[in-house]
Amino acid sequence: MDAPPSPLRRYRVPALLFVVTALGVATAALHVQGLLPARVPSASEPFHYHQYAQVLRHVRSDGDVDFASVGRERQALDGFVQSLASFSPHNRPDVFPTSEDALAYWLNTYNALVLQQVVDGYPYLENVRQPWLGRFFWGRAWPVGGERLTLWALENRVLRTEFADPRIHFALFQAARGGPRLDGAHFQPEYLDAQLNDAGRRFVGDKRNVELDGDTVHLSRLFETYRDDFLAALPEGRGGNVLQFVWAFLPDTCEERPGCATRGDLDRACGPKLDRCHIVYSPEDWTLPDAAAREPRP
Known part of the structure; x- marks a missing residue:
């Protein structure tokens, strides 16, 4: 007569599923919060904003963006985003010695990543009438200075935690007419205070806001x-x-x-x-x- 199955064997599979599920949830949480490491490639040249500035030429005076033209300059946008993998104030503080250098970097990084995300989905997103960006807060992550950062992590773990300046909320591009708009110039450390004030005035001066x-x-x-x-x-x-x-x-x-x-x-x-x-x-x-x-x- 066969021996009855061991009680431990009976619970082995459910226990394994629980462990796998728990690990998946923990990994997802680390992913969203930007706490997973990323490879830091060697940089072929010093960090600069030239390519990003080239892309911003397609921002109109009213804040609308010629996304089709941005898409035709994918090489410049993607080149700037690629450079972020090698440089950030976290892994290269020597390149960003002041708080203005660091804040300008994170604001430009956030906005460039949103731009890239929009271009990836354009022109489909043209007909979307919902807060579509929220999905990407929890989804896509980019390698940034040795970390894999989502937009959620950039805003909440970096910008809101490391910089006690609520004007950042007027400067973060949400790819929505009811949100902060892009300017035709990138954020620059030497003019950052004035640029943040301008962003606040633009946002508050819009009757939709x-x-x-x-x-x-x-x-x-x-x-x-x-x-x-x-x-x-x-x-x-x-x-x-x-x-x-x-x-x-x-x-x-x-x-x-x-x-x-x-x-x-x-x-x-x-x-x-x-x-x-x-x-x-x-x-x-x-x-x-x-x-x-x-x-x-x-």
Whole structure:
């Protein structure tokens, strides 16, 4: 008569499946957080932004991008992205000696990777009307200075952790008309403070992101998503009001942008402490900022 199966044998397969599943979940978590290593290839030349600057010539003055032309210059875009594998402030601090050097690098890196991701999916993405970029926050990773970084890791583990500057949220390209737009110039360490302020003024000056309607202020959902980051930068800290941050980037007059909201408008509507207004966070416009789109821009 055969012996009954061992109790250990009975649970061996389920236990193995559990271990494999746990390892898969752990690896996925490390992948998303950018904690997996990557090979660092030898660089054929010093780090520079020449190729990325060439690509940014296809950004229009209104922030729309000629993605078709960017695609025709894939060699320049891919060449810059390839160089990121060899250099970063993490593995080559000698190349990025100041915090401005480092922050400019990470902002340019993030935006270049988003551009490459869009070009890879273009023109299909032209007809997508949803927050498609979120999928890539959890998916694709690029080798950057010895690490494999996702867009999520770049934003949350690097930029938000290493640089306490909420203006970065106005500078990160989301490939959406309702999000921060690209400028025609890359971020440069020597002009970085002014460039970040310009990015804030562009974002706040867009009626899709900030609009007054009586005692109601319609704000981009970006201000809700990163509310704690904005409040932390205020003198009052988390006890402050996100409208104080908005106020700082509104213009005093609308000479260059007729019909815009000004600081005085916000003061009159919301009171000197900016606490009398009702804030409504508006749905985001996730249409691709494609210069070749047939739909008229708002």
